[in-house]
Amino acid sequence: MEEMFHKKSEAVRRLVEAAEEAHLKHEFDADLQYEYFNAVLINERDKDGNFLELGKEFILAPNDHFNNLPVNISLSDVQVPTNMYNKDPAIVNGVYWSESLNKVFVDNFDRDPSLIWQYFGSAKGFFRQYPGIKWEPDENGVIAFDCRNRKWYIQAATSPKDVVILVDVSGSMKGLRLTIAKQTVSSILDTLGDDDFFNIIAYNEELHYVEPCLNGTLVQADRTNKEHFREHLDKLFAKGIGMLDIALNEAFNILSDFNHTGQGSICSQAIMLITDGAVDTYDTIFAKYNWPDRKVRIFTYLIGREAAFADNLKWMACANKGFFTQISTLADVQENVMEYLHVLSRPKVIDQEHDVVWTEAYIDSTRSKGILLGVVGTDVPVKELLKTIPKYKLGIHGYAFAITNNGYILTHPELRPLYEEGKKRRKPNYSSVDLSEVEWEDRDDVLRNAMVNRKTGKFSMEVKKTVDKGLRCGALQRSWEIFLPRECNH
Numbered sequence: 001m002e003e004m005f006h007k008k009s010e011a012v013r014r015l016v017e018a019a020e021e022a023h024l025k026h027e028f029d030a031d032l033q034y035e036y037f038n039a040v041l042i043n044e045r046d047k048d049g050n051f052l053e054l055g056k057e058f059i060l061a062p063n064d065h066f067n068n069l070p071v072n073i074s075l076s077d078v079q080v081p082t083n084m085y086n087k088d089p090a091i092v093n094g095v096y097w098s099e100s101l102n103k104v105f106v107d108n109f110d111r112d113p114s115l116i117w118q119y120f121g122s123a124k125g126f127f128r129q130y131p132g133i134k135w136e137p138d139e140n141g142v143i144a145f146d147c148r149n150r151k152w153y154i155q156a157a158t159s160p161k162d163v164v165i166l167v168d169v170s171g172s173m174k175g176l177r178l179t180i181a182k183q184t185v186s187s188i189l190d191t192l193g194d195d196d197f198f199n200i201i202a203y204n205e206e207l208h209y210v211e212p213c214l215n216g217t218l219v220q221a222d223r224t225n226k227e228h229f230r231e232h233l234d235k236l237f238a239k240g241i242g243m244l245d246i247a248l249n250e251a252f253n254i255l256s257d258f259n260h261t262g263q264g265s266i267c268s269q270a271i272m273l274i275t276d277g278a279v280d281t282y283d284t285i286f287a288k289y290n291w292p293d294r295k296v297r298i299f300t301y302l303i304g305r306e307a308a309f310a311d312n313l314k315w316m317a318c319a320n321k322g323f324f325t326q327i328s329t330l331a332d333v334q335e336n337v338m339e340y341l342h343v344l345s346r347p348k349v350i351d352q353e354h355d356v357v358w359t360e361a362y363i364d365s366t367r368s369k370g371i372l373l374g375v376v377g378t379d380v381p382v383k384e385l386l387k388t389i390p391k392y393k394l395g396i397h398g399y400a401f402a403i404t405n406n407g408y409i410l411t412h413p414e415l416r417p418l419y420e421e422g423k424k425r426r427k428p429n430y431s432s433v434d435l436s437e438v439e440w441e442d443r444d445d446v447l448r449n450a451m452v453n454r455k456t457g458k459f460s461m462e463v464k465k466t467v468d469k470g471l472r473c474g475a476l477q478r479s480w481e482i483f484l485p486r487e488c489n490h
């Protein structure tokens with residue numbers, strides 16, 4: 001297993017080096033014209049039978065190694081999010097210099113034929129995928145995929161973080177502004193992963209925790225918690241006067257208290273402020289809680305077209321190592337929310353950290369002058385993990401399983417990710433099933449906690465098993481052996 005992980009890691013590192021070198025040699029050209037293979041437009045023709053712009057002929061052939069999908073194993077192609085312009089200068093320049101990755105994709109596949117999908121997710125939004133494949137829009141003609149929203153991108157681009165989101169619900173936020181604010185919060189939640197912790201506080205003259213049962217603390221940003229908070233966002237309504245000083249004091253106290261418990265991410269802390277204005281810079285509050293170390297970054301989102309209070313919000317962000325952006329329409333939300341990821345990635349980029357990150361199972365970073373270029377990656381099929389298990393050593397009643405650093409199951413004989421075996425309909429939380437839900441004999445989470453805390457070695461536990469079709473119960477000793485492949489230390 002270690003050898004397999006090592007091969008995958010080396011393939012990713014070769015892509016990192018190639019991407020850095022290509023970007024270093026490239027000079028940005030705002031007028032650059034470049035015809036690339038757009039994954040949505042390839043092989044598409046107009047009514048006269050001519051290929052569409054960016055939709056040249058792209059040879060595709062079914063390949064059983066890639067689930068018999070029509071692919072091109074000689075070239076990659078590029079997907080651009082629907083809300084972005086295909087020929088934006090930033091996109092065109094990025095696609096142009098990243099063409100050099102094609103050789104590395106092919107070389108990696110030649111070295112390790114067990115590789116499947118390889119890709120480069122750019123900080124600009126485009127997604128280069130090898131082998132090249134045609135992307136089909138949904139029934140509405142839209143492809144909602146944005147690589148920067150994917151867990152693998154976020155986990156690789158940033159460190160784990162503790163986040164408090166402050167939402168202004170004063171009277172001036174009525175109507176469209178509150179709608180935009182709610183969508184901004186929802187988009188921020190999309191960028192949080194299982195290694196992050198958060199809470200949401202609405203404020204006017206008083207503080208209103210979006211989930212009152214969780215006041216004064218932070219919760220893990222897993223799928224269940226995020227969906228729960230989204231449901232409560234609809235209950236927010238605007239009235240009264242916004243007292244930002246009360247909200248800031250509360251946010252700093254929560255982050256400080258939670259950090260002292262040792263339960264949080266430990267790495268990064270941030271306050272996200274979503275408002276239509278601030279009448280003061282609140283420097284006395286920052287001086288009390290955050291200066292001179294500035295351990296908590298402040299990210300400010302100005303809602304609406306008016307810029308009367310923009311200067312105060314800009315100052316608050318810049319004085320606390322954060323970022324300011326203005327969101328005028330719903331269409332602006334996603335792209336503007338993404339900006340904070342670039343800021344949080346800077347420490348890793350400047351320190352030249354090239355971490356290999358292993359994410360949870362799914363069905364189906366590079367640097368330059370302190371700027372995140374993107375994230376490169378490859379998929380590792382769970383069946384490849386299972387092939388490395390020496391089943392002959394397990395015995396007739398033995399089995400093997402693997403979990404993530406959060407205790408979620410990667411593979412386990414009792415994991416049922418689909419509603420029906422052989423069908424494609426996935427259970428909504430299939431990738432966040434906790435080990436304790438299937439190893440129910442581990443009532444005190446001894447096994448789970450040992451694995452999460454990276455303890456290795458053998459230990460045993462007395463368990464009770466039913467026999468004779470449940471008519472009798474007997475006690476027996478069950479043994480486990482835990483090991484951590486060296487390539488998975490990240």
